[in-house]
Amino acid sequence: MLHSSRALRRAHAAASARDAVTARRPKMIFGTVAGAVLGLAVTVGMAAGPAAGAETPDAVAQVTSFVTGGEPLAKIADDSAITIALAEDAVAAADALNAEVAASGLDLGADPSSVATDELAADIDRLSGDRDSMPALLLSSVALETTTGTDDVIAGTAALQASFTAAQERKAADDAARAAAEQAAAEAAALAQANTPEGAKATARQMMADKYGWGEDQFSCLNSLWTKESGWNYQAYNASGGATGIPQALPGSKMASAGSDWQTNAATQIAWGLGYIDSVYGAPCSAWGHSQASNWY
The missing domain is CATH 1.20.120 (Four Helix Bundle (Hemerythrin (Met), subunit A))
Known part of the structure; x- marks a missing residue:
């Protein structure tokens, strides 16, 4: 280009x-024609021209110069x-x-x-x-x-x-x-995968290790706790009490502090749930122990 x-x-x-x-160009063309005509006139004029020695002006040059601009x-x-x-x-x-x-x-x-x-x-x-x-x-x-x-x-x-x-x-x-569109589709597919129980567990295991330093022993307690509460289903809802999501937040709108997509994103619910456990119980195993003793946490 x-x-x-x-x-x-x-x-x-x-x-x-x-x-x-x-x-x-038009002037030149006209000059050509005029020159040809003038040449003929000069030739004829020469046959009846003045006597030898008389001065004859260069008519062709004069007309050509006039017509063509020189x-x-x-x-x-x-x-x-x-x-x-x-x-x-x-x-x-x-x-x-x-x-x-x-x-x-x-x-x-x-x-x-x-x-x-x-x-x-x-x-x-x-x-x-x-x-x-x-x-x-x-x-x-x-x-x-x-x-x-x-x-x-x-x-x-x-x-x-x-x-x-x-x-x-x-x-x-x-x-x-x-x-x-392809990016949106890829993100939707990734979110759908992350929102499955297995995807949510993988997210929780990574998040608790990165942010809180909790290992597999604590994840085992967390797995037991949230399997009991929601079965790791981000859409879980307790109709009688209103508890919502994987951590069964009550009310569910509390999880908005972790992200506006708390209703559709398991990772947001997990982030809120781990923060709640850390602030109230210090670790998942303590929360699991409380749940076993009182049937809630």
């Missing part, structure tokens, strides 16, 4: 030079070199963008997926190969046709670039949405 944009900008920048040249007719051929350079830049930019669009595989919808450059390339070949021997009027005509083709290719390249950019933006948005 960068190559295409640079070449396209170069073609637009050079267009100002071409405009300066093409603005003079530039020789050969300047038309030189100007065509600028036209060729502009056309070649336009073709290069279009072809590079065509290749980039094709390689991307993006769907541009109803918009064209490429810029046609064959006709302009043919004009370039014709102008490049024949301009030194081509009659002035024909040279100007071919150069004008090449200029028109260059403008068309530049416009087509700009339109294709706009369509391609829009397609890239759509793809980026689609990719981002798909990635977000």
Whole structure:
């Protein structure tokens, strides 16, 4: 894309030079015709010209200078070199963008997926190969046709670039949405796994060791305690008393201090339950002993 944009900008920048040249082209063409007519008149005039030694003004040079602004007719051929350079830049930019669009595989919808450059390339070949021997009027005509083709290719390249950019933006948005959906699905799957009794036990074992330094002996007591209270079911609810979740918090809203997702996340319930046991009993085995003695903790 960068190559295409640079070449396209170069073609637009050079267009100002071409405009300066093409603005003079009608004057040059007229100069050619006038020069030819004047040449015929001078030839005829010479047959009936003044006597030898009389001064004869250079009428051809005067009229040519007047009509063309002082530039020789050969300047038309030189100007065509600028036209060729502009056309070649336009073709290069279009072809590079065509290749980039094709390689991307993006769907541009109803918009064209490429810029046609064959006709302009043919004009370039014709102008490049024949301009030194081509009659002035024909040279100007071919150069004008090449200029028109260059403008068309530049416009087509700009339109294709706009369509391609829009397609890239759509793809980026689609990719981002798909990635977000995949991440959400992965997180939901991980949460579902963590919310199973076995997943909750694994979370509790890791959390109590990392935060409280409790080992397997304490986990054994915790396992017994919460198996009795809820069966490690994060959705457990005691209809008679209102105790909720794995640790059977009463009321369940107490667990909001550990996280707003306390109703759907076993890890949040476990974090609250371990904090409660630590603050009230000091360790799971003490809480389990109290539960055995009084049937609550």
